[in-house]
Amino acid sequence: MSAATTGTSPVSGRSAPGALRLTALHTRSQLLETVRVPIAVVGTVVFPTLTMLFFVVPQPFADEPVAATGATAQISLFAVMSVCLFTYGVGVAEDRALPWDSYLRTLPVGAGPRLAGRLLNGLAFALVSLVPLVLVAWLLTAATLPLDRLALTAGALAAAALPMLGLGLWIGYRMTTKAALAVAQVLLLPLAFGGGLFLPPEMFPSWLDAVSTWLPTRAGRDLVVSATTGADLPATTWPVLAAWGLLTAALAVRAYRRDEGRRFR
Amino acid sequence: MTRVPAPSGTDAATSAPPLARLLGATRRYGEVVALDDVSLDVPAGQLLGLLGPNGAGKSTLLQLLCGLRRPTSGTVELFGRPPWEPAGRAQLGMTPQETGLPPTLRVGEVVDVVAGHYPDPVPTAELLERFGLAELRRRQTGGLSGGQKRRLAVALAFVGRPRLVLLDEPTTGLDVDARHDLWEAVRAYHRGGGTVVLTSHYLEEVEALAERVVVVDRGRVLVDGTLDEVRSAVPARRVRLRAAALPDLGAERVVVDGDRHELWATDADALVRRLVRSGSEFSELEVSSPSLEEAFLAVTASGGAARSDQSTRTSEGAR
Numbered sequence: 130m131s132a133a134t135t136g137t138s139p140v141s142g143r144s145a146p147g148a149l150r151l152t153a154l155h156t157r158s159q160l161l162e163t164v165r166v167p168i169a170v171v172g173t174v175v176f177p178t179l180t181m182l183f184f185v186v187p188q189p190f191a192d193e194p195v196a197a198t199g200a201t202a203q204i205s206l207f208a209v210m211s212v213c214l215f216t217y218g219v220g221v222a223e224d225r226a227l228p229w230d231s232y233l234r235t236l237p238v239g240a241g242p243r244l245a246g247r248l249l250n251g252l253a254f255a256l257v258s259l260v261p262l263v264l265v266a267w268l269l270t271a272a273t274l275p276l277d278r279l280a281l282t283a284g285a286l287a288a289a290a291l292p293m294l295g296l297g298l299w300i301g302y303r304m305t306t307k308a309a310l311a312v313a314q315v316l317l318l319p320l321a322f323g324g325g326l327f328l329p330p331e332m333f334p335s336w337l338d339a340v341s342t343w344l345p346t347r348a349g350r351d352l353v354v355s356a357t358t359g360a361d362l363p364a365t366t367w368p369v370l371a372a373w374g375l376l377t378a379a380l381a382v383r384a385y386r387r388d389e390g391r392r393f394r
Numbered sequence: 395m396t397r398v399p400a401p402s403g404t405d406a407a408t409s410a411p412p413l414a415r416l417l418g419a420t421r422r423y424g425e426v427v428a429l430d431d432v433s434l435d436v437p438a439g440q441l442l443g444l445l446g447p448n449g450a451g452k453s454t455l456l457q458l459l460c461g462l463r464r465p466t467s468g469t470v471e472l473f474g475r476p477p478w479e480p481a482g483r484a485q486l487g488m489t490p491q492e493t494g495l496p497p498t499l500r501v502g503e504v505v506d507v508v509a510g511h512y513p514d515p516v517p518t519a520e521l522l523e524r525f526g527l528a529e530l531r532r533r534q535t536g537g538l539s540g541g542q543k544r545r546l547a548v549a550l551a552f553v554g555r556p557r558l559v560l561l562d563e564p565t566t567g568l569d570v571d572a573r574h575d576l577w578e579a580v581r582a583y584h585r586g587g588g589t590v591v592l593t594s595h596y597l598e599e600v601e602a603l604a605e606r607v608v609v610v611d612r613g614r615v616l617v618d619g620t621l622d623e624v625r626s627a628v629p630a631r632r633v634r635l636r637a638a639a640l641p642d643l644g645a646e647r648v649v650v651d652g653d654r655h656e657l658w659a660t661d662a663d664a665l666v667r668r669l670v671r672s673g674s675e676f677s678e679l680e681v682s683s684p685s686l687e688e689a690f691l692a693v694t695a696s697g698g699a700a701r702s703d704q705s706t707r708t709s710e711g712a713r
Contacts, residue, residue, distance in 0.1 A: 145484060145513045154510040158499065165498035165534075228494025232550075235460040236511045237484040 148245075151238050155246030160253065177208030178261040184327075186269045195358055197272040199329060202282070202353040205262060206289055207326040209255040210346065213293035214300070214313040217251045221301025222309035225388065240385045244298065251294050252287055259286070274357055285356035289349025292370065295377025296345075302384035320346045345373035411474060412437050413558045413589050414459050419468035421454050428454040430613035431468065436558070436591055441584045443604030444593040445624075451613040452593040456560050459591070460488050472558075484512070487556030489548050489564055497536025501527060501546060504535055505553060512554030525549040525579070540567050548576060552583065559583065561592045565599060577602055631662035631683060635669075637676035643668045 146154075181204055190196035224230045233243070266272040274282065296316070300309045321327060323337070324346020330338055341347040348369040355362045412435040421429040429451045436442055446452050457463040458470045461477030475482035495504055502518055509515035522528045525545050535543065548564050561580070565573040580603055584590055594600050600607055600621075607624045609617040617627045629646045636653045643665055645657035659665040662681050669676065 145481075146510060151511065154507060158496075158503065158507045161503065162496050162498050229496050231462055232488070232494070234462055235483060235486065235488040236508060237480045237482075237486075237554075238511055239480040 145237065148242050151242035152245040152249070155238075155243050156249045159246050159250045163250065163254070174258045174261060176211070177204060177258055178265055180204055180207070181262050181265050182269075186265065191270040191272075194271045194273050196329075197266070197270040198274065198357050199354050199360075201262070201266040201270070201272045202357045203326045203329070203350055205259055205286060206324075206346070206349055206353050207321050208258055208262060209286055209290045210293045210321060210326070210349075211317060212255045212258060213251055213290055213297040214317055216254060216297075217247060217294060218297035218300035218313045219306065219309045221247065221298060222304055222306045225302065226306060240382055244381065244385060247298060248291075248294055251297070252290060255286070255290060256283065278357060278359075282353065282356045285352045288370065289352050292345040292349070292373035292377050295374065295381045298381035299377060299384050302381065302388045320344060323347070325350050343369060345370060345377075348373070410438050413473060414591070415469070415471045416455070416458065416465075417469040417471075419455075419458055419465040419470055421458060421463060422466045427613050429458070429465075432610075432613070432615055434608065434615065434618075436589060438557070438589055439584075439587060440606055441580075441590045441604050442592065442606045442608060443600030444591060444608050444610060445595075445597060445600055446593075446610035447595070450610045452610055453562060454613075455610065456562050456591070456593060460486060460560055485554075485557040487551035487554060487559040489551040489559075489561050495535040495538075495543060495546065498534055500532055500534055501538070502531040504546065505550065508550050509553045514555060515553050516555060521549055521553055526575070541569065541572050544568055545572065545576070548579070556588070558589045558591070561590065563593055563595065565594070565596070573599075629658040629660045631659055631665075631681060633657040633659065633662055633665055633669075634678070634680045634682070635676045636678045637674055640669075640674055640676075641672050643672065 181201070185191055185197065185200045185204060188200075190200065263274075267274075297313070300312050300316075304312060323341050324344045325333070325341060326346060330341055330347065330350075333341060342363070342365050348366045351360075351363055351366045352370065354360055355366075414434075414436040416432050416434045419429060419432050420427065432451075432455065434455075444452050444455065454463065458465055459472060459477060461472070461479070461483055464470075464478060470477055472482045473485055477483060477486075499507070501522065505518045505521060509518060509521075516524075519528065519531075522531055525548070527542065527546055527549065530538065530542060530546075535546065538546065544564070544567055548561065551559050551561065559580075564580075565576055568576065577599070580590060580592070590603075592600070592603060604621065607617070607619065607621055608615055609624060609627075617624050619627075633645075634654070634656050637655055638653060640655055643657065645659050645665060647658035649656040657665060666679070666681065
C-alpha cells in the first residue's frame with residue numbers, strides 16, 4: 130500500500146534491473162550457497178593439490194625449472210577442467226532437479242545473467258582451488274613463476290577454461306544427474322590426456338599430436354604453458370580455443386533455453 | 395496480521411485484454427496428455443480458483459502460464475507476450491508448489507535475490523513484517539518450520555508488486571490459523587486490484603476466496619463458472635449400501651468396494667425407488683448430503699475406494 134499507490138503504471142518510475150545487476154545478483158547467491166557447504170569447497174581445493182603431490186613432486190623432472198613449471202601449468206588446467214565438468218556439469222544437473230531452480234526460472238530473468246553467474250562462480254572456484262597447488266609447486270618443486278607472469282597465467286587459465294565451462298554447462302542443462310556424471314567422466318580423461326595435461330605433447334606420437342592440436346584442452350594447455358614458461362604459442366591455439374568457446378557457449382545457451390527442469394516420461 | 399502489498403497496476407481495467415490467456419493449449423509428456431486443448435482467459439482483477447484432483451493438470455496449466463513449460467500445441471500468453479520471454483514475466487508473482495528454498499541461504503537473502511529482479515520491489519523488511527517473518531530474517535531457510543517456509547514462499551510471490559499472482563496450493567501444510575491469515579492476505583491483494591489464479595485441493599479454500607471456479611480433470615476443463623454454477627454441476631446426494639450386485643440404477647457416479655456401493659445422484663429419492671423396484675438384495679442403506687467438496691471429489695475421482703477415503707479426510711479441512 131505504501132509505494133504501490135504512488136506508482137500508477139508499472140512501467141513508470143524505476144526501470145527493470147539490467148543484465149549486469151542480475152548477473153551480480155545470481156553470482157552472489159550461488160557463491161553464498163556453495164560457500165556455506167564447506168565440505169564442497171574443501172573437496173575442490175584439496176583434489177588438485179593431491180594430484181600435484183603424487184604425480185609431479187616425486188618425479189625427477191621436478192628439479193628442472195622449465196619442466197616442473199610446465200607440469201604445474203598442465204595440472205592446474207586439469208584441476209580447472211574437472212571443476213568445470215563436475216561442479217558445473219553435474220552440479221547444474223543436480224540443481225535443475227530442485228524446485229528452487231524451477232522457481233528462479235519464473236522470475237523475469239533470461240538465460241544470460243544466470244549462465245554468466247555460473248560462469249563467474251566456476252572461474253572463482255577454479256582459481257581458489259589453485260592456491261594450495263601453486264604453493265606446493267613453489268615450495269616442493271623447481272617450478273618458478275615470475276610475478277609479472279602471474280596475471281598473465283591467471284588470464285590464460287581463465288581463457289583456457291571457457292570452452293570447458295561451456296561443455297560443463299551444456300552437459301548440466303542437457304542431461305539428468307546420472308547421465309551428466311557418466312558423460313563428464315567419459316570426457317574428462319580422454320580430453321585431459323589427449324590435450325597433453327598428463328604427458329607433455331612432445332612425447333606424443335605424431336598422429337596423436339595431430340589430433341591433439343584440434344582439442345580445446347591442447348589449445349588451453351599450450352596457452353597456459355606459454356604464459357608460465359614463455360614458450361612459443363602455436364598459430365592454431367587461439368583459433369581452436371575461440372572456435373570451441375563459441376561452439377560450447379552456443380550449445381550451453383541452447384540447452385538452457387530448451388530446459389524445462391526435470392523431464393517426465 | 396498478514397497484509398499484502400497492492401499491485402502496481404491498480405487501473406481497474408474496463409475492457410482491457412486478459413492478463414493471461416490459453417488458447418487451445420495442449421501439453422504432452424511423451425504419451426501422457428497432461429493438458430488437452432484448454433482455453434482460458436484470466437481478466438484483470440479476477441480471483442480465479444483452479445480445482446481438481448492430483449494429476450488433473452492444474453500444475454501443468456500453471457507451468458504453462460509462468461513459462462516453465464511450453465505447450466505442445468496451442469498458444470499461451472502472459473501480458474500479451476509468450477511467458478517464456480523474461481519480459482512477459484515482469485509483472486508476475488509466483489509461489490512454487492514445493493517449498494524448495496535453498497537451505498543454506500538466510501530468509502533475508504532469499505527475499506533479496508527475488509527482489510533484485512524487479513524495478514520497484516517491496517523493501518525486504520516491510521515484506522517480512524507483513525508475513526510475520528521479521529524476526530526470522532537472519533535464519534537459514536533450512537532451519538525454518540514447514541509453515542514458516544510456506545509463508546516465506548507465498549511472500550516471495552508479492553515481492554515485485556505483481557499484477558498477476560499464481561498461487562499453487564499456497565496453504566498446503568499450514569495450520570488453520572496460518573491458513574486464514576494467508577487467505578486474508580490474498581483478499582487484501584485482490585481488493586487492491588490484484589489478479590489471482592489459485593490452485594487447491596481444498597474446495598473450502600476456493601469457496602472462501604474465488605469469484606470464478608474452474609474445475610480441471612484429466613487435462614480438460616470440466617466446469618468453468620461461478621461458485622453456484624459449479625455447485626449445481628455436481629450431484630447433491632450420496633447413497634451408501636451393501637449388496638452383492640446391483641443393476642444400473644441411473645446414478646451419476648458409482649464407487650464399488652467389495653460389497654459396499656456408493657451411488658451419487660441429484661435425486662436420491664428416485665434412485666432409492668428404482669433400487670427397491672429392482673428387487674435387489676441390499677442392507678445398511680444410508681442417504682446423506684455430503685459437503686460440496688466430497689461431491690466434487692466423487693465426480694472427478696477416477697474411481698476406487700481409496701478416493702472415497704480421501705474425500706472424507708480432506709473434508710476435515712486443514713492438513
